[in-house]
Amino acid sequence: ETHPTPLPPGASLAANSSAVSRALLEWTPQRGQEGATYAVCLAVRSAFAGCAQTFFRPARPGAAGQHCLLVVVERCRYCALPGDRLESVAAAWGTTWLQVWGGTGLRQTDTLPLGTLVDLGPRYVVHPGETLRRLSRKFGVPPAALAAWNPDLAAAAALLPAGGTLEELDLYDNPLLQAAATRVTPGLPAAQEVCVLPRICTYTPIPGEAAAPAAPSASGPGPFTCQQCGNGTVCSGPCLRWSGGSPSTCLERSLSRCDRCRACAEELLDPAGQVAVPGTFKSGGCTPTLDTVCTPCSTCAPGLRELSPCTPLRDRQCAAAPAPPAMNLLPV
Template sequence: TWGVAVARVTALVSMGTQRYTVCFHGVYGYRPEENLRSRLCVLVHVLGPRPTMSPIPANITTALGCPLNVSLTALDLTEAGLPIEVVREKGYLLSIVMGSFTRRSGYREEGAYSSRGAALTPDTYPVNNSVSYTFRWTPSRFEEGFTYRMCFEAKGYIDGLTVTGAGDEREVCTTVEVERCRFCASEGTTLVQLAAEWRSDWLTVWSGNHALSLGDAVPVEAPIVLGPVSRVAPVQGCALGGGLCVESLQTLAGRYGVSVSDVLWWNPDLSDESFAASGAVMRSGQDVCVLPNTCLNDAHIDSGGY
């Protein structure tokens, strides 16, 4: 006599990547002392997810007003590396989420940051396997001069429940430098409008962009050079607190015929409260955006001893 039974074993998400032994007993007999027993054991291997993000550039340089697009792709073939058709049939799905977004400068420690111009959106379906997203960010005014770090993480799902995958490949990060003194203009912006927006005059901006015409709209394909970037250097023969002195904001502003408030406005990292907390002393090697005053009647240029 044969008895037939069907056993269904559902692996819970919480089980994770493990092996389990499931045993079944066949019992025959009317009374316990007469029972004949047979045992069958089955090894059940619960395959854990292994979301993998495709590599992205480790370092990116961009400028204000310039659209930045980072393509992101994630795939989960499980820890066993099963064919994608099998994985989809088993219900292993993915999405991509923002892991972290931080900002730092030479005077500010790295800390959490949020930009209104940043968005992470799916290219097609938000949950799939594989899945593709695009991170879009257009840095806006006062975000230049800082270093940003963005991390993205593949998030796994099985039967609608979130699962944590194994391995370090589920997260990718990139570091973005937003250049100072560089700007992508919006459609229809003229040289005069751009100069006025940056507290300068058209001649100063044109001097670094000779291909531009006074009355024509500024091209939007590439960043415009707003002015030179000056690098702060130690002052020779000067020592302060055991370290070298550096050029002050006042001296630098005078050398280019501009005001200190303009220098701070062009360099948000110097107008940041963390710079004031450091004693408002620029560090050696600090890059400073300056739009020199080219109108000689207004400028008060310091020769610097030459």
């Protein structure tokens, strides 16, 4: 039963009618419950006054038999519901699909499969003395956004630095913080986890630091292109247009970003010095539009000897074996 304390929002308890009494507890956490821990206690009570309760053993004589569960709602993670898209999920959390995609590596922005686990951002562990204002400056996000991503902080009344007010931080209109308006603590508790969605794909200057160089045009920087990838990186993402040849080169990608080029496999030898696991070496690639091309290591042909082994960066070097020294025999 749920009386006198109701189940948390989003939870339901439905009984199944059969010879054996069963009940199914289902709970889909809702926004505003992130970071909270709920105690859900189930009790069995008879509808007949003369029936003894034997389903649970009471904790002490006279105590009602009950079974309690502690449910911790994770922060910074979201489980996709029917019809969810990466873009709609990001908008609901006050960010962009590119931010979420860049941090999770999800391939699709169209409809997400039901139950897809989306990591919205990292969970930062607060250090002693840090406040909401300081975290806001560190990650370049508004204080109101931090509060919305971490509603449990408002409930703990640990959001404002000493002497601060909700009006000063422009947070008074946030309904998650009104309950904490009169209970101000000096800072966030140490070791507290805080969900942060940093703007990893944009630049936001921290207040007080030098401004970023002006964009070359009034319209701002242009769209991302694979040519922006530096040395040792390659443009990744679903390919839209290929060029011919072998290997093929992707000319245009969707949802692009720069990733490290893949590394070729190192050759492994057995105790006798023989090749146990063949390796590969870099024969090309690792450009903005083409990943590393790894080619199997060659072996020295009969009559050739090894000058240098095969490494992930260079193939095995072989040379002709030197001829045996000539022997001049003198007559006796």
